[in-house]
Amino acid sequence: MYIRTGAIVAATLVLGACSTPFNNPAETSQTRQIPEVVAAMAARDQDLQSARLVPEDSCYWYLHAGPVETTLVPLRSSRGNPICAAPAV
Template sequence: MEKTALETLTEVGNIPESVVRLAAPDQDLSTARFMVEDGCYWYEHSGPVEVTLVPLRSEGGSPICLKGYVDA
């Protein structure tokens, strides 16, 4: 069974090359995923106690989101 476009978009570690180029260093892109709830990319940060989802950010510090994304 083939994946839908949304399933492919939200798959962990499956982020477009354009997003990879925008992302600041020291973020675990292998855990990054698109979140339909807010239209932004998030990644897993492994802290000393727990793993937390945090926004994937550009070199300038802005979260990386799809402009105009609406969860239909």
Template sequence: MYIRSALLLTTVLALGACSESFSNSENASSRPPLPENILELAAPNQDLATAYLRPEDNCYWYMHASPVETTRLPLRTIEGNPICVKRAE
């Protein structure tokens, strides 16, 4: 019974390691490049290669990859304000 459980656990862990990561599923390479003025506004230490405009709130977001997880965070200016655009009326 113990050997069977250990084999099952090893198989599950091995298959889980082969799955596509969260950040790769977003396919950042298919996104249009950021406008020049957004690049100038953005604070350093943000991954601008993964930044995109989220239509729900018209703000720019990027993928922050930490050692533990990958999280979506709002793109911010040096002052800490989120970078958003006005909605077209």
């Protein structure tokens, strides 16, 4: 039991160390503006200036600057749901 838990913790630490930080200011300044409809749906306290549509999941994400690191976080509506684009038909 302890070996399995230790292996999971070790794998999490190894994979976490391989992540790429999203704190490149040039990257955020080159993003396109999000549509006004998306901005109107977004809950408060989210950085709409850094929001962008991610093609892999067709959802909007923004850069959240936390006390330790800056990471991409899903843009959420006031009800807490992720804001995604409608699939192309």
